[in-house]
Amino acid sequence: MRKILKPDFFNHPTLIVAQNLLGKFLVRKIGNKEIASMITEVEAYDGFNDKASHASRGRTLRNEVMFGEAGRWYVYLIYGMYWMLNIVTGPKDYPAAILIRGVADAKSPGKLTKYFQINKSLNGKIASKTTGLWIEDRGVKVEAKNILKTKRIGVYYAGPYWSRRRYRFLIEIPQ
DNA sequence: ACGATGATGAAC
DNA sequence: TTCATCATCGTA
Numbered sequence: 276m277r278k279i280l281k282p283d284f285f286n287h288p289t290l291i292v293a294q295n296l297l298g299k300f301l302v303r304k305i306g307n308k309e310i311a312s313m314i315t316e317v318e319a320y321d322g323f324n325d326k327a328s329h330a331s332r333g334r335t336l337r338n339e340v341m342f343g344e345a346g347r348w349y350v351y352l353i354y355g356m357y358w359m360l361n362i363v364t365g366p367k368d369y370p371a372a373i374l375i376r377g378v379a380d381a382k383s384p385g386k387l388t389k390y391f392q393i394n395k396s397l398n399g400k401i402a403s404k405t406t407g408l409w410i411e412d413r414g415v416k417v418e419a420k421n422i423l424k425t426k427r428i429g430v431y432y433a434g435p436y437w438s439r440r441r442y443r444f445l446i447e448i449p450q
Numbered sequence: 451a452c453g454a455t456g457a458t459g460a461a462c
Numbered sequence: 463t464t465c466a467t468c469a470t471c472g473t474a
Contacts, residue, residue, distance in 0.1 A: 355455030357470050385470050429469055
């Protein structure tokens with residue numbers, strides 16, 4: 276089974292979509308080569324009030340994709356070196372996105388973008404075959420009891436309430 | 451524990 | 463125009 280996820284998949288509450296993404300496959304096409312790896316770790320950034328989210332300080336040039344329609348990529352540079360890959364969720368004008376933090380073959384957000392050759396050029400593009408980066412359902416079922424929930428990484432600046440929310444979701448993968 | 455490294459946004 | 467900050471990572 277190979278089903279490409281359409282924008283509608285992402286137009287739902289961010290915390291739900293985040294968990295639904297575990298076990299799905301991130302797929303990249305470069306030239307005639309296709310690479311794919313299962314998503315194993317994500318983080319939700321949800322709404323105007325989330326102090327850990329770029330959107331908490333309002334709409335800017337960088338974060339405006341987060342305010343757009345679900346199913347688009349939000350890609351930005353962090354620490355001058357690493358591209359972060361997010362997928363926009365929820366309705367238009369509601370800022371939310373899911374950071375893809377890990378796949379089976381690349382276990383951290385900066386490493387996976389390097390592995391998939393992802394940079395600013397994908398920012399704002401729709402996750403689809405035509406843009407060369409998309410997500411597929413390949414029939415892997417993830418049980419709710421197998422999803423680990425922890426606080427998000429690297430967001431202490433967001434204060435005790437928002438930094439402690441368990442918006443990070445991951446699954447264990449057999450080696 | 452820390453430095454690399456540069457875009458971003460807010461202050462001036 | 464300047465400046466602190468930052469959804470990280472590899473080396474120590």
